[in-house]
Each structure stands twice: as C-alpha cells, then as structure tokens.
Amino acid sequence: MSDTIGAVMLAVGILFNLAGCLGMVRLPDVYNRLQAATKCVTLGTCLVLGAVAVLTAGQSAAIALRGALCIVFIVITSPTAAHALARGAHASGVKLWEGSVADAYAADGEPGAAREETE
Amino acid sequence: MNDPHAKEGMSLIVKTVTRWLKGFLLLYGAYIVLYGHLTPGGGFAGGVIVACAFILVFLACGAGIGHRTLGRLAASELDSAGALIFTAVGALGIALGGVFFRNFIRTPPEAHFRLLSSGVIPVCNIAIGLKVGTSLFMVLAILSAVHVAVKGGRRRMVRRREDKS
Amino acid sequence: MMRRLALFLLCFAVWIVLVWPPRDETGALRLADLSAGALAALLAAAVMREFTFEKTRGLLDPRRYLWLAAYGVVLLFYIVKANFDVAYRVLHPAMPIRPGIVKVRTSLRSASAITALANSITLTPGTLTVEATADGWLYVHWIHVTTTDPEEAARHIVSRFEWFISRIFA
Amino acid sequence: MPETIYNLACGALLVCCGMCLYRIGLGPTAPDRAVAIDILGIVVVCFTAxxxxxxxxxxxxxxxxxxxILSFVGTIALAKHLEGKGFDE
Known part of the structure; x- marks a missing residue:
C-alpha cells in the first residue's frame, strides 16, 4: 500500500519537475520563467522527498526526518531566491514581454530599490 | 540594531529570511564538521557551510552588520587558531609517537561508528573547519572591498572607498 | 536573553532531528551526540547576534501553532492548485498568458508577517512577489492579469492569506 | 521493479537538467541564466533524494x-550582482 502511494508521489513529483523545466524553456520572458520554474520545481522536489520518506518508512525514521528538514528549507528559500532574482532582473533593466498589460513597479519608479546612479 | 528597513543591503524579504535561517546554517555547518568522520563531509565541507552562514548575512544586510557578526580581527585570529591547532596535533604526534601526525588517541573497538572515535581525526576536522570557515569569509570581505586599478603603470589592489578617481 | 534561549532550544531540536535516533541499540541515551548538539546550539545562539525572533512574548501561545497548522493545509491546497494552473498554461499549445506587474496593499506591518505573506504569494497560483515595501505595498507579477486596480487585485491575491498570517504573527 | 522506477526517474531528471542547461546556454539575458542555475540546484537535490x-x-x-544551502547563497549573490550593487553595500 505504502509502496503504491510512494510510487505515485514520485511519478507526480517528477512530472511537475518536467513541467517546470519545460515552462522555463517555453515561456517568453524571465518573470514568466521564474513563475513556472519556482512553483513547479519546488512542489516537484518536495513530492520526491516525501515519496522517498514514504517508501523507506519501514527501514529508518532518519531519512523521513531529514527529508522533512530539507522540505522546510526548500519551501522557505526557493520563493525568496525567486523574489531576489525578479527584483535583480527588474533593476538590471530587463523589460517585460511585449504582451504584458501593466508594470506598476516601473511606473512607481522602483520604490525600495534605492539605487544611486554613480558611473 | 536590527533594522530591516535600512537602505543598506538587499530587500526586506531577503533580510527577514536571512534572520530566520542564519542560526540553522551555522548549526548545520557545525554538524557537518563534528560528524566528518562518520558521514560525508568533514572539515572543509563544513567550513564552507559555516562560511556560507556569515556570507549570507554579509550579502543580505551589508558589510556593517556582516562585520558586527564576525569582525575582521576575530576572523583572522580564529583563522590562525585553526592553523595552530592543526599543526599542534601533528607536532604532538612526533612528541608522543615519533611520527608526524601519529594517532596518539586510542579509542576502544566498541566505540567505532560513534561520535567519540577515530582518534585525532575529529580534532583535525574542527581545526580545518575553523580555518576554512573564517578564511573563506575573509576572502569574500576583502575581495568585495578592493578592486584592481592601474596606478603609475602598475596594476594594484586598492580599496574601493578610497579610490575616487 | 529570552530570544537567545528560544533560538538555542530550536537549534537543539533541529540537532536532534539531524542525529536521529537519540537512543542506541541498548536503549541508552547517546549522551555524546546530545552534548555535542548542546555545544553547537550554544555556538549558534551566541554568534548570531541579530536575532531569529522579533519578540518572544506569545511564543508559547498554543493557538498560534494551531493557526500555523491550519495555514499549512490551506497553503498546500493553493500550492497544488498553482501547480496544475502553471502546468496547464505551459503545456497548452497557445500558452494563455497575460502577464503584468500590479500593486496590492496589505494591512500587515511586521517584517516577518510581510515576508511570510510575500513567500506564500510566490508559491500560489500565477503570482510572484517582485518587491515588498515596509509600508505595506506589494508589487506582484501576475501571469494572468484580470485587473490592475489595487483594491480588486488585493481581493484576488492577498485576502486569502492575510487573515491567517495576522493571527500567526500576532 | 524498483530498479526500473529508479532508472526512469533518473532519466526524467536528466531531461530536466538538459532543459536547464539549454536555458543557461541560450538565455538571452543574464537573469535568464541565473534562473536556470537556481533551478538546476534544486533538481540536484532531487537526485540526492x-x-x-x-x-x-x-x-x-x-x-x-x-x-x-549553497545554491541559495549563490543565487542571492547573483541577484545582488544583478541589482547593480557591490557585495559590501
């Protein structure tokens, strides 16, 4: 029973990983790529770690506990890294895709960025 | 003291996540160093993670708070302490066993695969972890504060703040 | 002092997770591992001077942990929904996207609460936080913009988490 | 049977790595490459699992x-560089 659940979780997780990477290849600009990649790969990796925990549940609790630690770490850091990259991309002057409908961040003059133009 | 809205460093979100995580990064580095003789890792790998904890603070909050967490003087002294401990272990090997780095701490066979085992290896790991952790942090701090400039036909490393030309 | 104590206890708990199991084959406590953990947690609590917690008052309130558990379930539901949404948009041959950056307003003020809200928004359907200012404006990249009005957008993006987070980070 | 599952999963993850490398190689701007490097780091965690x-x-x-941890710190450093700041400000 737990083998079936684990195998299904593993398969779904890897399919999400594939979808995220495919989104990174197909979507048109860096912000959309971040959207697809961050969400899908984060959930995919968490599902794979969970599947490993379920599949080895009979052998040792150590794998499950370390997997849980890893999941918590990834869920906290991955959106933060995505936010930092999006902000960095906007500050470095990457334009939104031409099909975009609004850019309130640029319209407000990037508040909080506090860049002084030196050179 | 801990003002997340200061202009220095990166955005509010990165600063807050750094505040949440840095203690655990340091703890994890210490774990990798202390269990280097039982699991993958060891002095260098754990030292890199310890350095990462300080580097994350340095990147997210700026150099001021980064150096308040681990100052330049403390870093260089810990660096030297690591090197001295490592050499002292080797020298004690000569003094007690006649060979450089001779294992002079005997552990009984029933202690194998426990934390307190494998002789002088954990001591060496701790020394290497100290050395690598602090000196990698200093590498980043120094390289971010200086740059290469041409002065009088020669290339020199100069401090960025003093180089207004 | 209390904040250092809280960080020490949390670090010690993480250490116990790392060196699991805490008892060896004979059933005795592995004292060497646990005391090494105490030393390492002491180091982490002593060195990291800018603290992990903003304040310790109310840290033992059990209601906050109940809200945290409930919030975890809600967040998990939205994360799964987000993934099917994004996978649909990526795999659809025509890629039905209509991206843009909108700004929304939140009533949360503490740095931890704003961060938790921003990370939750990043993990949920079609939205990615680009910037969060300290006075409560969030700039959100939205993969399928339906409105650019801050009030209307806030009802779509923010309101489903704000209520929980204001209780967890009270 | 577990052998087959393991091989299939590793193959699929290698395809993911290939797509990340494609984006690292051809990404038109520097932030695209940074995103792909970040994702590659998370895919490697899957491999260790x-x-x-x-x-x-x-x-x-x-x-x-x-x-x-290393992937996160590296991404933060890349993002700070993209923002146009020096590492010590």
Whole structure:
C-alpha cells in the first residue's frame, strides 16, 4: 500500500519537475520563467522527498526526518531566491514581454530599490 | 540594531529570511564538521557551510552588520587558531609517537561508528573547519572591498572607498 | 536573553532531528551526540547576534501553532492548485498568458508577517512577489492579469492569506 | 521493479537538467541564466533524494541539504550582482 502511494508521489513529483523545466524553456520572458520554474520545481522536489520518506518508512525514521528538514528549507528559500532574482532582473533593466498589460513597479519608479546612479 | 528597513543591503524579504535561517546554517555547518568522520563531509565541507552562514548575512544586510557578526580581527585570529591547532596535533604526534601526525588517541573497538572515535581525526576536522570557515569569509570581505586599478603603470589592489578617481 | 534561549532550544531540536535516533541499540541515551548538539546550539545562539525572533512574548501561545497548522493545509491546497494552473498554461499549445506587474496593499506591518505573506504569494497560483515595501505595498507579477486596480487585485491575491498570517504573527 | 522506477526517474531528471542547461546556454539575458542555475540546484537535490532511496542510507540527504544551502547563497549573490550593487553595500 505504502509502496503504491510512494510510487505515485514520485511519478507526480517528477512530472511537475518536467513541467517546470519545460515552462522555463517555453515561456517568453524571465518573470514568466521564474513563475513556472519556482512553483513547479519546488512542489516537484518536495513530492520526491516525501515519496522517498514514504517508501523507506519501514527501514529508518532518519531519512523521513531529514527529508522533512530539507522540505522546510526548500519551501522557505526557493520563493525568496525567486523574489531576489525578479527584483535583480527588474533593476538590471530587463523589460517585460511585449504582451504584458501593466508594470506598476516601473511606473512607481522602483520604490525600495534605492539605487544611486554613480558611473 | 536590527533594522530591516535600512537602505543598506538587499530587500526586506531577503533580510527577514536571512534572520530566520542564519542560526540553522551555522548549526548545520557545525554538524557537518563534528560528524566528518562518520558521514560525508568533514572539515572543509563544513567550513564552507559555516562560511556560507556569515556570507549570507554579509550579502543580505551589508558589510556593517556582516562585520558586527564576525569582525575582521576575530576572523583572522580564529583563522590562525585553526592553523595552530592543526599543526599542534601533528607536532604532538612526533612528541608522543615519533611520527608526524601519529594517532596518539586510542579509542576502544566498541566505540567505532560513534561520535567519540577515530582518534585525532575529529580534532583535525574542527581545526580545518575553523580555518576554512573564517578564511573563506575573509576572502569574500576583502575581495568585495578592493578592486584592481592601474596606478603609475602598475596594476594594484586598492580599496574601493578610497579610490575616487 | 529570552530570544537567545528560544533560538538555542530550536537549534537543539533541529540537532536532534539531524542525529536521529537519540537512543542506541541498548536503549541508552547517546549522551555524546546530545552534548555535542548542546555545544553547537550554544555556538549558534551566541554568534548570531541579530536575532531569529522579533519578540518572544506569545511564543508559547498554543493557538498560534494551531493557526500555523491550519495555514499549512490551506497553503498546500493553493500550492497544488498553482501547480496544475502553471502546468496547464505551459503545456497548452497557445500558452494563455497575460502577464503584468500590479500593486496590492496589505494591512500587515511586521517584517516577518510581510515576508511570510510575500513567500506564500510566490508559491500560489500565477503570482510572484517582485518587491515588498515596509509600508505595506506589494508589487506582484501576475501571469494572468484580470485587473490592475489595487483594491480588486488585493481581493484576488492577498485576502486569502492575510487573515491567517495576522493571527500567526500576532 | 524498483530498479526500473529508479532508472526512469533518473532519466526524467536528466531531461530536466538538459532543459536547464539549454536555458543557461541560450538565455538571452543574464537573469535568464541565473534562473536556470537556481533551478538546476534544486533538481540536484532531487537526485540526492533518489540516491538515498536506492541505497537506503540517510546521509545522502545531508548532501542534499548542503547543496540547497549553497545554491541559495549563490543565487542571492547573483541577484545582488544583478541589482547593480557591490557585495559590501
């Protein structure tokens, strides 16, 4: 029973990983790529770690506990890294895709960025 | 003291996540160093993670708070302490066993695969972890504060703040 | 002092997770591992001077942990929904996207609460936080913009988490 | 049967790595490459989880956590560079 659940979780997780990477290849600009990649790969990796925990549940609790630690770490850091990259991309002057409908961040003059133009 | 809205460093979100995580990064580095003789890792790998904890603070909050967490003087002294401990272990090997780095701490066979085992290896790991952790942090701090400039036909490393030309 | 104590206890708990199991084959406590953990947690609590917690008052309130558990379930539901949404948009041959950056307003003020809200928004359907200012404006990249009005957008993006987070980070 | 599952999963993850490398190679702007590097780091954590499943040894996940830490710090450094700031400000 737990083998079936684990195998299904593993398969779904890897399919999400594939979808995220495919989104990174197909979507048109860096912000959309971040959207697809961050969400899908984060959930995919968490599902794979969970599947490993379920599949080895009979052998040792150590794998499950370390997997849980890893999941918590990834869920906290991955959106933060995505936010930092999006902000960095906007500050470095990457334009939104031409099909975009609004850019309130640029319209407000990037508040909080506090860049002084030196050179 | 801990003002997340200061202009220095990166955005509010990165600063807050750094505040949440840095203690655990340091703890994890210490774990990798202390269990280097039982699991993958060891002095260098754990030292890199310890350095990462300080580097994350340095990147997210700026150099001021980064150096308040681990100052330049403390870093260089810990660096030297690591090197001295490592050499002292080797020298004690000569003094007690006649060979450089001779294992002079005997552990009984029933202690194998426990934390307190494998002789002088954990001591060496701790020394290497100290050395690598602090000196990698200093590498980043120094390289971010200086740059290469041409002065009088020669290339020199100069401090960025003093180089207004 | 209390904040250092809280960080020490949390670090010690993480250490116990790392060196699991805490008892060896004979059933005795592995004292060497646990005391090494105490030393390492002491180091982490002593060195990291800018603290992990903003304040310790109310840290033992059990209601906050109940809200945290409930919030975890809600967040998990939205994360799964987000993934099917994004996978649909990526795999659809025509890629039905209509991206843009909108700004929304939140009533949360503490740095931890704003961060938790921003990370939750990043993990949920079609939205990615680009910037969060300290006075409560969030700039959100939205993969399928339906409105650019801050009030209307806030009802779509923010309101489903704000209520929980204001209780967890009270 | 577990052997087949393991091989299939590793193959699929290699395809993911290939797509990340495609984006690293052809990404028109620097932030595109940074995104792909970040994602590659998380995919490697998946590999360590699979290794731990295959061998039944828990310490492969230690490597996974360490990899996630290094990947996060590296991404933050890249983002700070993209923002146009020096590392010490």
């Amino acid at each position: 699979l290794l731990s499943l295959r061998t039944g040894l828990s310490y492969y996940l230690n490597i996974g956590i360490a990899w996630a």
